[in-house]
Amino acid sequence: MGLHIRPLKREELPSETQAMARFLIGRTLVVEQGGVRLSGRIVETEAYPPGDAAGRAFSGKSAANESLYLDYGHAFVYLIYGLYHMLNVVSEPAGIGAAVLLRSLEPLEGIRLMEERRGTDRLRDLARGPGRLAAALGIDRRYDGIDLFSDKSLWLGRETGPVGEITVSTRIGITREAYRLWRYYEAGNPFVSGPRSSGLHPRYRE
DNA sequence: TATGCGATATTCT
DNA sequence: GAATATCGCATAG
Secondary structure (H helix, E strand, O other): OOOOOOEOOHHHOOOOHHHHHHHOOOOEEEEEEOOEEEEEEEEEEEEEOOOOOOOOOOOOOOOOOHHHHOOOOEEEEEEEOOOEEEEEEEOOOOOOOOEEEEEEEEEEEOHHHHHHHHOOOOHHHOOEOHHHHHHHHOOOHHHOOOEOOOOOOEEEEOOOOOOOOEEEEOOOOOOOOOOOOOEEEEOOOOOOOOOOOOOOOHHHOO
């Protein structure tokens, strides 16, 4: 466990959604739970900018999406399909309602616990996809609204090495604004979910 | 490897 | 009542 991850400084994180989604590729996400540290390299994100019809803020503020309206750098966690939690980073100044979805991690630390939670020892499958990512890290609604720059249990770290080329594509699993190129991933990285070459949404693929 | 489908809960119309 | 920022299993090729 000689891995030393330096915390990201708040002023390094862009407060504009697409810029943040791109910036976060190659950075690290760290969870501290009861003395155990889990971490991973962020290899895939999606941007849900202000006014986006596919975003959770589109139908206005409600109890379900309150934390989306916090200042950038807070966590926004919600449940989808009744089964999976999605971990987002609020991406604009307070009151706006936009976020970056963390889709996939390359596991670094706490792999044993991730395997246990996920019921597999296949490294590639531990946190590939947003539902798996949350499951591996034990993220649920209790993490909703926490500040990633003051809370000790969930925070963002600097890159641990060189960051590869970043590719953009259409977002996965949405119907509205489906043509937008707001998905970002590290090219060629096997820990990325979904299409890694075509860059086109299945709906628009021939 | 690719495609299809059911599971499941909360929110919104 | 319908939709949903998904996943794992089944089946076919």
